[in-house]
Amino acid sequence: MKICFVGGGNIAQAIIDGLLKSQLPPEAIVCIERNQEKIDLLKSQKITVASFECLSEDIFDLIVLAVKPKDALVVAQKIEDLAPHSNILTVVAGIGISKYPTSASIIRSMPNTASAYNKGITALYAEDQEAPAFKNACDLFERVGHIMVMENEDDIHAFTSIIGSGQAFLFQVLNIYLEELKAINKGRVMSMPSIFFKTL
């Protein structure tokens, strides 16, 4: 399987870390990224960092769209121009399949950063779930954790709020709890475990 990530930020990096841990060779991964810090990290992992032109020069089983939602449609159009009819696996939250350029086959996914430790949980949806590209997408995410195949695209939204962002809300609540405990403790700094043990 040969994969091209477009966007090599937080979530792409988590998936790449997990893929490398699953023994996928770095030669199987190409990344298009513009941020120098992220480029340096990718290169340190022996990942090829390329420009958009590689999409017309090489054939990828999957092109993983991993940019922020604000950039997603512009980047998807670039992919469409350079590699029409390609298989795009999007991890972008909140943009439905019908919004993307039509000739591409779009697979939606919602991974999380636990993929870096091969303990991710990823929701997947495509209109054609028998297509080889969908099977490739399932294989990719099974390498980095568990998958849940959705029957309806709308289920991705529910999954996103529970698995994608859910933990962040819990950590936020725990953080408020911690701050309140510090205040009660009159500003004396306690380590996180000792605070929790004392409150149990």
Ligand SMILES: NC(=O)c1ccc[n+]([C@@H]2O[C@H](COP(=O)([O-])OP(=O)(O)OC[C@H]3O[C@@H](n4cnc5c(N)ncnc54)[C@H](OP(=O)(O)O)[C@@H]3O)[C@@H](O)[C@H]2O)c1
């Ligand atoms: N983070 C998560 O836990 C998570 C989980 C599930 C899904 N997602 C989805 O994943 C997507 C990416 O999130 P993220 O947190 O990984 O974002 P991120 O850290 O900002 O990564 C996106 C990267 O893509 C680069 N980029 C954007 N447009 C580009 C272009 N035209 N050419 C080359 N590089 C380009 C960005 O560079 P610049 O910084 O220069 O713009 C950035 O380095 C989002 O749509 C989000 O909904 C994220």
